[in-house]
Amino acid sequence: MEQARQKRPIRKVVIAGGGTAGWMVAAGLSKSLGRRLDIKLIESDEIGTVGVGEATIPTLMNFHHLMEIDEREFMAETMATFKLGISFENWRDVGLDYIHSFGTTGTDHWTAGFQHFWHKGRERGVAGDYGDYCLELKASLQSRFAHLPQNGMNYAYHMDAGRYARFLRKFSERFGVERVEGKIAEVRKDLISGDIRALRLDSGVELEGDLFIDCTGFRALLIGETMGVGYEDWSHWLFNDSAVALQTKSVGDAIPLTRSIGREAGWQWRIPLQHRVGNGLVYSSRYTDDEAALATLQANVEGEALTQPRVLRFKPGQRHQTWKGNCIAIGLASGFLEPIESTSIHLIQRGIIRLMQMFPSDGISQADIDEYNAQAQAEIHHIRDFIILHYKVTDRRDTPYWRDAAGMKVPASLQHRIDLFRETGRVFRVPNELFAENSWIQVMLGQGILPAQHHQTADLMGDEELAHFLGGISGAIDRTVAQLPSHQQYVQQYCAGT
Numbered sequence: 346m347e348q349a350r351q352k353r354p355i356r357k358v359v360i361a362g363g364g365t366a367g368w369m370v371a372a373g374l375s376k377s378l379g380r381r382l383d384i385k386l387i388e389s390d391e392i393g394t395v396g397v398g399e400a401t402i403p404t405l406m407n408f409h410h411l412m413e414i415d416e417r418e419f420m421a422e423t424m425a426t427f428k429l430g431i432s433f434e435n436w437r438d439v440g441l442d443y444i445h446s447f448g449t450t451g452t453d454h455w456t457a458g459f460q461h462f463w464h465k466g467r468e469r470g471v472a473g474d475y476g477d478y479c480l481e482l483k484a485s486l487q488s489r490f491a492h493l494p495q496n497g498m499n500y501a502y503h504m505d506a507g508r509y510a511r512f513l514r515k516f517s518e519r520f521g522v523e524r525v526e527g528k529i530a531e532v533r534k535d536l537i538s539g540d541i542r543a544l545r546l547d548s549g550v551e552l553e554g555d556l557f558i559d560c561t562g563f564r565a566l567l568i569g570e571t572m573g574v575g576y577e578d579w580s581h582w583l584f585n586d587s588a589v590a591l592q593t594k595s596v597g598d599a600i601p602l603t604r605s606i607g608r609e610a611g612w613q614w615r616i617p618l619q620h621r622v623g624n625g626l627v628y629s630s631r632y633t634d635d636e637a638a639l640a641t642l643q644a645n646v647e648g649e650a651l652t653q654p655r656v657l658r659f660k661p662g663q664r665h666q667t668w669k670g671n672c673i674a675i676g677l678a679s680g681f682l683e684p685i686e687s688t689s690i691h692l693i694q695r696g697i698i699r700l701m702q703m704f705p706s707d708g709i710s711q712a713d714i715d716e717y718n719a720q721a722q723a724e725i726h727h728i729r730d731f732i733i734l735h736y737k738v739t740d741r742r743d744t745p746y747w748r749d750a751a752g753m754k755v756p757a758s759l760q761h762r763i764d765l766f767r768e769t770g771r772v773f774r775v776p777n778e779l780f781a782e783n784s785w786i787q788v789m790l791g792q793g794i795l796p797a798q799h800h801q802t803a804d805l806m807g808d809e810e811l812a813h814f815l816g817g818i819s820g821a822i823d824r825t826v827a828q829l830p831s832h833q834q835y836v837q838q839y840c841a842g843t
């Protein structure tokens with residue numbers, strides 16, 4: 346707990362940085378509080394943005410809904426495609442694949458999740474693959490998509506990050522945000538309170554503010570360099586610290602899946618957009634080097650390169666505090682978890698919603714700061730565990746990278762979940778956790794953990810009844826999927842407004 350502070354109404358907000366985080370903050374604040382605030386956003390074309398971050402999860406739809414963003418317009422302007430899940434290839438072992446899809450699998454009983462009925466069905470030889478009972482997964486396998494009534498299909502998007510920032514800029518400027526081009530050369534602090542007072546640009550222009558949002562990316566110019574907030578490093582659990590990214594021309598139709606392909610010392614992503622494909626390799630510099638990583642990526646992309654390969658460095662972890670004094674970090678400045686589950690943009694959105702819920706209009710209270718930081722920490726810890734799971738639970742032993750991942754000691758919270766599932770088939774979602782039971786189950790089964798037992802409720806069903814129950818679910822899914830158009834065709838028609 347820090348000392349009680351003097352309260353000052355917040356009217357002038359300065360957002361430092363205009364990547365996805367900066368412009369999402371600008372959109373969120375201006376749409377909700379724009380008439381009461383003077384909002385300025387500083388960005389530097391010369392520095393540019395990280396330029397990746399193109400796969401999302403379904404929660405982005407909530408953000409767009411709050412902003413009243415029209416989906417068709419968003420998709421057309423960002424060349425977006427639909428995403429139904431992630432295809433994990435070579436993660437359990439080389440040559441083995443599974444899909445972590447959105448949506449639900451089967452039907453739960455209040456005492457026992459669907460996985461228990463599936464487990465029993467498998468024992469009796471009447472169950473198919475676990476994925477046969479998930480609509481989104483079956484549709485993704487056949488590359489089909491349509492909007493179904495009553496949110497019958499749970500989906501997210503792949504989108505062009507640069508176009509998304511421009512789309513949100515237009516949106517924010519309509520709500521009064523002023524963009525200022527330039528490099529921040531100096532951050533001026535109030536010597537007594539320690540708060541940030543103004544940002545001086547290299548042009549000499551000085552921007553004063555009451556509240557500063559640090560969206561300067563990995564540089565963390567305000568929260569790290571100026572406010573001196575340290576960083577908790579998680580590289581003992583998440584070995585990757587580098588990535589090389591490359592855009593290529595599309596080859597064939599866009600599929601509604603992000604591909605995540607395990608490689609010798611990392612993994613490769615492939616994100617299909619309407620006009621191109623985003624590719625990259627995330628890797629650990631402890632186990633390979635830039636040249637080898639680039640060679641692996643180049644050997645495994647389809648289509649002609651549209652950009653020069655770009656190497657990025659990062660440290661997995663989080664800031665000890667994301668809000669300190671009158672500075673709040675959102676986006677990469679606040680911490681980073683590698684993108685295997687596309688969670689960064691979600692965390693940006695969560696930061697914005699939390700800020701709007703706790704907006705300190707009448708002045709900053711230390712209690713708000715403490716609450717904000719506690720919520721942000723809990724949120725990222727759950728996601729961290731879920732991401733570590735993918736590495737810990739692997740049968741791969743072919744390279745030192747995978748052997749070390751399988752052998753590492755993981756956080757106790759994660760080890761407990763793995764043990765519980767392995768021994769009993771049970772999974773419980775922690776309150777306010779992003780990933781629900783179905784996500785944990787898909788990844789744990791996909792990575793090769795088959796529970797030792799199932800819940801007794803499943804035994805109350807006779808074999809014939811169980812076969813009928815399971816067949817009823819998969820049959821209905823197959824009939825629905827057969828009627829869906831191809832994803833490629835649907836995206837083209839939807840964006841063209843036909």
Ligand code: FAD
Nearest residue numbers: 362363364365366394395398400529562676677684689690
């Ligand atoms: P940036 O995009 O780096 O923006 C920083 C801004 O600050 C820029 O405008 C820059 O010009 C400005 N700036 C910095 N210093 C100064 C200065 N001195 N003066 C003025 N301006 C300054 N997330 C997902 O959700 N899904 C994904 O699939 C995904 N994939 C990723 C893959 C990789 C390899 C990496 C590294 C990240 C990925 N992410 C992903 C994360 C995602 O890219 C970021 O969360 C998102 O782009 C937000 O970045 P940002 O706005 O915080 O930072």
